[in-house]
Amino acid sequence: MIDTQPPFTPADAVARNNRYRGSSTQEMLRDLLTGELAGRVAVVSSFGAESAVLLHLVSQINQRVPVIFVNTQKMFGETLAYRDELAERLGFVDLRVFRPDPHLLAEKDKTGLRWSYDPDGCCDLRKVEPLRRALAPFDAWISGRKGFQSGSRIALPRFEIDEGRLKVNPLADWSKSDLDAYFAEHELPRHPLEAQGYLSIGCAPCTSKVQPGEDPRAGRWRGWEKVECGIHTEAKPGEEPIF
Ligand code: SF4
Numbered sequence: 001m002i003d004t005q006p007p008f009t010p011a012d013a014v015a016r017n018n019r020y021r022g023s024s025t026q027e028m029l030r031d032l033l034t035g036e037l038a039g040r041v042a043v044v045s046s047f048g049a050e051s052a053v054l055l056h057l058v059s060q061i062n063q064r065v066p067v068i069f070v071n072t073q074k075m076f077g078e079t080l081a082y083r084d085e086l087a088e089r090l091g092f093v094d095l096r097v098f099r100p101d102p103h104l105l106a107e108k109d110k111t112g113l114r115w116s117y118d119p120d121g122c123c124d125l126r127k128v129e130p131l132r133r134a135l136a137p138f139d140a141w142i143s144g145r146k147g148f149q150s151g152s153r154i155a156l157p158r159f160e161i162d163e164g165r166l167k168v169n170p171l172a173d174w175s176k177s178d179l180d181a182y183f184a185e186h187e188l189p190r191h192p193l194e195a196q197g198y199l200s201i202g203c204a205p206c207t208s209k210v211q212p213g214e215d216p217r218a219g220r221w222r223g224w225e226k227v228e229c230g231i232h233t234e235a236k237p238g239e240e241p242i243f
Contacts, residue, residue: 006164007040007139013159013166020158025170026057028158029142032168033061041140041168042066042096044131047083048201050179052188054144054171059090066094068134068141072126073099074115074203078192085189098130115205126203132163140166146179147172 020028033041043058043065045051058065069083087095104125108114114122135141146169147156156172171179183190193201197209200220208219 006161008161008164008166010161013157013161016159016166017157025174026060029057029170030061033058033065037140037166037168040138041142041166042068042135042138043142044068044070044134045083045144046070046202047079047086047191048144049191049194049199050146050171051144051191052086053174053179053182054142055086055090055092056182056186056188057170058142059092063091064093066096066138067092068096068098068131070098070127070130070134072130072203074112074126074205076193076201076204076207079201082189082191089189096134098134100126100130104129115203119206135165138165140168142168142170144171145169146174148175 020031023031043054045055045067047069055067058067067087071080083095108125109122114125141162145156156169158169158172160167160169182188191198191201197211198207198219199210201207202220206220210219
């Protein structure tokens with residue numbers, strides 16, 4: 001008989017939010033990657049403005065943890081170069097690149113302009129579907145989301161459930177200054193576009209510079225109500241932050 005039970009439930013996320021309350025990010029990650037999640041988890045990275053911090057934290061524990069990158073085929077060239085530089089420098093040996101399904105693109109985004117009239121549909125095609133494929137072998141994944149990034153992420157918990165998988169947000173409670181200090185302490189390279197005013201970096205057509213005083217993610221999907229790409233959804237009842 002096929003086991004259709006999801007590997008994790010909302011109660012599991014609540015239990016882990018409680019278990020690791022008060023633990024440092026490093027302690028929590030080491031415990032997870034050498035314990036219950038060993039061989040069951042991947043890191044998902046956009047190789048954006050602050051991605052180096054999470055990747056460095058994981059690389060200090062295990063460079064064999066798979067790193068998933070979804071190339072939407074609308075990325076900045078600088079992001080692809082930064083991805084290769086960072087993965088090499090941190091010593092990751094299992095970088096997995098996933099792209100949109102060409103048949104779906106031919107059917108639903110023949111002109112490549114879907115982002116301009118239906119960004120949700122474009123993200124579904126170019127991010128959500130490839131990520132679903134990428135995560136199929138895993139019970140859990142690690143995301144680089146931070147609570148401070150925008151108003152919608154302020155109550156971000158460290159653990160959530162997403163399609164039956166445990167989603168870990170190790171940087172949920174990190175501030176911008178914590179990240180900056182970590183970059184400096186470990187001499188991590190910055191994304192080349194950050195110095196030009198891009199504080200949150202996604203696909204080229206949907207990313208613009210952030211003006212002084214603006215929310216760091218204000219440059220994403222400017223002019224649209226959209227704040228997330230569909231990969232991350234808001235916490236559901238029973239998955240609220242417990243820290
Ligand atoms: S961020 Fe923009 S270009 Fe990238 S997948 Fe979403 S809508 Fe498409």
